[in-house]
Amino acid sequence: MKRFYVASSFKNIEIVRLVSKNLQNKGYIYTYDWTVNESASTIEDLREIGLNEKNAVMDADIIIVILPAGKGSHIELGIALGQGKRIYLYSPNDEVNNLDTTSTFYHLSEVQKCMGTIEELVEIVTTS
Structure with missing residues (x-):
């Protein structure tokens, strides 16, 4: 079974949920x-969320980054690149x-x- 993680910003939460579903x-x-997750209110909250997200990227076979993405998503992209994960970068338009x-x-x-x-994204992910 393939394992996946979806990275993005909070403003894309509904798209992340749709792709995941x-x-x-x-x-x-x-x-x-x-x-x-609720908004982190302490450094310990941030540390715990960061650990969970790092582990999720490490455990996934596939990483999907939905643009526009925040700084955390870009760190997750970096972890995925460093781990040789299969990465899909999604943009609803040509902003990428x-x-x-854009980013290098x-x-x-x-x-x-x-x-x-989103349907096209899911089709690409599931047929690649």
């Missing part, structure tokens, strides 16, 4: 659902190729860029 319905295992906002790491050969609908 669709993959779970296809038999994939979600390594950690960060969308249930905008030189003013988005264009590495280890990163598969996906644009379009």
Whole structure:
């Protein structure tokens, strides 16, 4: 069974939940659902969330990064790259190729860029 993790920002929480639900319905295992976390109020909370998210990336076979993503998501992308994970970078439009906002790491050969609908993203992930 393939294990996955979805990284993104809080403003994309509903998209993260939709992608996760669709993959779970296809038999994939979600390594950690960060969308249930409350806002951290202490350094210890941050440490615990960081540990859970790091472990989730390490335990996953597949990492999906949904843009726009926050700083934590970019660290998770870095962990995934360092671990040789299969990475899908999703953007609903072509912003990933905008030189003013893109990242050098988005264009590495280890990163598969996906644009379009959530359904198309899930199809790419499940058929690759």
